Amino acid sequence: MIPREFEYHAPRSLPEAIALLKQYGDDAKPLAGGHSLLPMMKMRFAEPAHLVDLGRLPELKGIREVGNALHIGAMTTENELIWSPLVQKKCPLLVEGARLIADPQVRYKGTIGGDIAHGDPANDHPALMLALGASFVLKGSGGERVVPADGFFLGTYSTALKPGEILTEIRVPVPAAGTGWCYAKLKRKTGDFATAAAAVLLRMKGETVQEVSIALTNAGATALKARKAEDSLRGKALNDTAMAEAARLVMTICEPTADQRGDVEYKTAMTGEMTHRALRAARARATH
Amino acid sequence: MSFKLNGKQVDVLVEPRELLIHSLREKLQHTGPHIGCETSHCGACTVDLNGMSVKSCTVLTVQCQDAEVLTIEGFEQGGALHALQEGFTQEHGLQCGYCTPGMITRAYRLLKENPKPSEEEIRYWMAGNLCRCTGYQNIVKAVQYAAKKLSPASA
Numbered sequence: 001m002i003p004r005e006f007e008y009h010a011p012r013s014l015p016e017a018i019a020l021l022k023q024y025g026d027d028a029k030p031l032a033g034g035h036s037l038l039p040m041m042k043m044r045f046a047e048p049a050h051l052v053d054l055g056r057l058p059e060l061k062g063i064r065e066v067g068n069a070l071h072i073g074a075m076t077t078e079n080e081l082i083w084s085p086l087v088q089k090k091c092p093l094l095v096e097g098a099r100l101i102a103d104p105q106v107r108y109k110g111t112i113g114g115d116i117a118h119g120d121p122a123n124d125h126p127a128l129m130l131a132l133g134a135s136f137v138l139k140g141s142g143g144e145r146v147v148p149a150d151g152f153f154l155g156t157y158s159t160a161l162k163p164g165e166i167l168t169e170i171r172v173p174v175p176a177a178g179t180g181w182c183y184a185k186l187k188r189k190t191g192d193f194a195t196a197a198a199a200v201l202l203r204m205k206g207e208t209v210q211e212v213s214i215a216l217t218n219a220g221a222t223a224l225k226a227r228k229a230e231d232s233l234r235g236k237a238l239n240d241t242a243m244a245e246a247a248r249l250v251m252t253i254c255e256p257t258a259d260q261r262g263d264v265e266y267k268t269a270m271t272g273e274m275t276h277r278a279l280r281a282a283r284a285r286a287t288h
Numbered sequence: 289m290s291f292k293l294n295g296k297q298v299d300v301l302v303e304p305r306e307l308l309i310h311s312l313r314e315k316l317q318h319t320g321p322h323i324g325c326e327t328s329h330c331g332a333c334t335v336d337l338n339g340m341s342v343k344s345c346t347v348l349t350v351q352c353q354d355a356e357v358l359t360i361e362g363f364e365q366g367g368a369l370h371a372l373q374e375g376f377t378q379e380h381g382l383q384c385g386y387c388t389p390g391m392i393t394r395a396y397r398l399l400k401e402n403p404k405p406s407e408e409e410i411r412y413w414m415a416g417n418l419c420r421c422t423g424y425q426n427i428v429k430a431v432q433y434a435a436k437k438l439s440p441a442s443a
Contacts (some may be wrong), residue, residue: 002303002305002306005303005304008348008350010350010351010353035346038346039327053350073383079340104394104398104412104414104416105331105334105342105343105416106416108340108342109340109346146406190415190416191329191415191416205377
């Protein structure tokens with residue numbers, strides 16, 4: 001399988017990359033790790049005339065702690081996230097999520113920025129970003145803007161990124177000490193997308209839920225924030241009844257697409273189940 | 289494009305759309321990396337690129353300018369098999385052998401990063417390579433054999 005012909009550009013600086021994207025407009029696609037875009041190009045689902053490789057831009061690499069947040073360069077790979085002592089310490093949810101993405105070889109190439117900017121609801125970072133309350137730095141010829149993850153995902157393969165803009169950095173607020181976390185993902189095999197998955201962050205005060213964040217992968221046209229389920233838990237004791245009710249509320253917002261992984265009813269039920277499991281695991285990990 | 293292939297400088301003329309696996313097999317006569325699924329699932333085309341295990345069916349050759357590429361052809365040194373090649377032989381880590389170049393190349397990077405992996409770690413970090421013959425038991429044993437042989441204590 002060979003992609004259609006295209007011109008390849010390897011800019012050495014971010015301004016050069018932005019200028020190339022502006023010059024070629026809709027005919028150009030930025031290339032990050034290439035493990036979503038190249039397969040689509042091989043299948044001829046995507047046929048950009050110009051490919052702008054972001055792989056040689058040092059500005060897009062690295063993970064830094066800035067104040068109470070992690071600033072992650074968009075070209076940081078999944079394996080770099082997994083192996084980062086800083087991310088392991090400050091945001092274990094991100095490590096747990098990245099470990100469940102694709103397979104080892106793909107994780108050497110696949111990037112957090114590419115995973116987000118692709119806008120695929122089956123990707124794992126969108127829900128992780130919603131759960132974490134992350135924000136994204138977008139740079140274009142008109143300058144820079146910072147947008148929250150909540151609202152960034154507009155539809156399948158559709159995001160708030162404007163033509164010519166590049167996602168350069170992901171800013172993740174560090175969860176408060178004692179926060180419980182879990183990314184529960186059901187998949188048929190290593191390398192497959194989620195049949196259903198739920199990301200949970202949880203702060204407890206004694207046996208009561210102080211704050212909770214729930215987001216869902218592959219349960220609709222975009223990653224979903226499960227607000228009603230979150231509301232149902234705040235201030236309540238986190239017992240089996242409360243978790244079952246939260247899972248039920250999660251299922252009311254699921255609109256998954258039927259495919260070889262299952263029909264709508266099954267995927268909806270599994271999204272509820274993943275939510276239940278993620279809540280239980282997060283409760284066990286949270287400081288009470 | 290110019291890059292290092294198994295330590296030797298090579299030049300190859302490619303269209304931007306050419307995938308690394310095709311340059312290696314068809315232009316540079318390195319047919320060790322195999323084409324299995326062509327969809328980045330099976331791992332038969334795995335090569336080591338700048339210290340990373342990658343599926344060469346999902347990398348463009350134009351991305352490899354100045355890179356260092358290692359394929360199965362680079363493992364044997366002076367007529368002596370690499371510990372991983374020996375391990376796959378001794379532990380019957382293959383039957384048809386189609387996945388073996390990818391398995392060995394992947395295991396090489398795994399052992400560089402984690403010289404003493406547990407069985408669980410081997411299974412997790414080798415999960416990007418499929419084998420349809422062996423049921424993986426002997427592949428795990430082959431990697432363990434090489435890990436033991438490569439460890440300083442056994443030298």
